[in-house]
Amino acid sequence: MFILLGLSDEKELQLILFPVFLGIYLVTLIWNLGLIILITINSNLHTPMYFFLSSLSFIDICYSSSISPRMLSDLLRAEKIISFIACATQLFVAAWMGLAECCLLATMAYDRYVAIGSPLQYSAIMVPGRCWKLIAVAYGTGFLSSLVETVSCFHAYYCGPNIIQHFFCDIPQVISLSCSNPFMCQMIVFLVAISVGLGSLLFILLSYGFIAASILKISSVKGSAKAFNTCASHLATVTLFYGTALSVYMHPGSKHSMKHKVLSVFYLIFVPMLNPLIYSLRNKDIKETLKGVTNRLHIYLSMNNFWAAFIIILRKTEVRIVK
Structure with a gap:
């Protein structure tokens, strides 16, 4: 049994935060579901780019839903008690969706590279079967990585302190409560972060390096602007997601600070809400x-x-x- 400290101890502030985060969560569900429905009903949007975009919306719904409902209920509770199983489940689902989103963003960067670097061969390369395989790899990698992290984290021995200084079961905070040596668990989490998180980011940067080289080869200014415009929304999503996530996990010394909580709120709650808006505002096909x-x-x-x-x-x- 664990106790979550939540976002704040002040009851008045909690009552103010509840309708705010409830509204954000409902908007997240409506916008992402709406984007999935729009892509599904319009045959003109049945392309690899929009297929990956609808998958991103689905991940964002699951990602936000793994945190928001529990956080909202805790805002109305005096004692924020969470069971061992519930904590493990929340950690597993949040890590699964977060790591799957890393892989999916890398897949979307590869899709944009093929579209700009090899436009004549794009239809032959990004066939439906390959798109489904890429999605399966993203979900599968996230699932296995999260499973390894969760099992290693909750396989440790917990005997005393049970107060998690956060509004959800985050891996660093849970590990810090362990009475056994956390070295092995920390190493596993570190290896997963390097291989999946940082690995996908490096792949994205490498893809955009090739994309930039391909854009520079385009002679017309209009063609270059059009090619860059197809990547602008994805770049904005990558910047928001990785920028806030790295700010949280690259400063372990401040994991109990209010700044850490605020940044966690941003990439867990706000980013899933903003992603469909970013793509919708800059995408002519979706607006039409x-x-x-x-x-x-x-x-x-x-x-x-x-x-x-x-x-x-x-x-x-x-x-x-x-x-």
């Missing part, structure tokens, strides 16, 4: 699809209003005839 759906919905509602008004008129006429 959304506009088309909105217009059809408006027409449908207008037709319904027309028939409702027509029925009311008929009823009034019938009353007059009866009189």
Whole structure:
């Protein structure tokens, strides 16, 4: 049994934070689900880039849902007690989704490299079967890495301190409560972070190095701008995700500070909400699809209003005839 300290000890602040984070969570669900639905219903968006984007939205939903519901309920509780199994489950799902997102962002960078570096061979390289395999590798890598981390972390012996100085079960805070030697667990977490987290970031940087070289070879300014514009949203997502995550985990000495909690809130809560907005605002195809759906919905509602008004008129006429 563990006790979470949460975001704040002040009850008044907790009551203020609850509607704020509830709104953020609902917006995260609506925007990401909406993006998945838009990509699904429009056949023009059935391309590898949008396939990976819908997978990113699904990961963001799971990522946010592994933290937000528990955090919201704790904001209304005096004692934030979490069971051993619940803590392990939260840690596992959050780590799985976080590591899978690292791999998926690397996959999306590779997709953009193929699209810009080899546009004539893009359809032959990024076939549906290969796209599904890349997604499976991303989820599988995240699952196995998270499983290894969680098992090593909770295989340790816990006998005394049980206060987690955070609003969720994060690996560094849980390990610090262990009564046994945490060296092996720390080494496993470190190796996973280097191989999956840093490895995917280096792959992204390498891909964008090749992308930059390919863009420089494009003679027309318009063509270069169009090629860069296809990568701008992905670059923004990578910067937000890795920038905040590295700020948290590259400063282990400040893991109990308020700054650590604020940065954790940003990459766990805000980034999943911002990702669909970043892609939607900069993507012409998604905006046109959304506009088309909105217009059809408006027409449908207008037709319904027309028939409702027509029925009311008929009823009034019938009353007059009866009189």
